Amino acid sequence: MDDLVERVLEVVERIPSGRVLSYGDVAELAPAPTPRDVGQVLRERGAAAPWWRVLRADGTPAPHLRDQQLALLRAEGTPMSPFGEGVDLRRARWDAAPGAPGEQPSLFD
Numbered sequence: 001m002d003d004l005v006e007r008v009l010e011v012v013e014r015i016p017s018g019r020v021l022s023y024g025d026v027a028e029l030a031p032a033p034t035p036r037d038v039g040q041v042l043r044e045r046g047a048a049a050p051w052w053r054v055l056r057a058d059g060t061p062a063p064h065l066r067d068q069q070l071a072l073l074r075a076e077g078t079p080m081s082p083f084g085e086g087v088d089l090r091r092a093r094w095d096a097a098p099g100a101p102g103e104q105p106s107l108f109d
Helices: 002-014 023-029 035-045 063-075
Strands: none
Touching: 002 023, 002 035, 023 035
């Protein structure tokens, strides 16, 4: 489990300010078995990481995190959906693919 925690937190810590990933995106990049595993890691061990930059697949935060998470995202200038209830993933999703502008060649060499 510690290896999974390390991989997930490394991905989350690399998400730039004003950008986001979904739990599924992080699971793919880490890799983690499921998006739920990413959520568990962030809940249990992610307090020091920018956890607010990880959202559900539709760009919305979990209901119990909604107000705090949206406030943190707005403060970073993250592109929000037209009604402000979530993030505009088309504009805010971080392109963590190798070779993307400003990105390292690989997350785990």
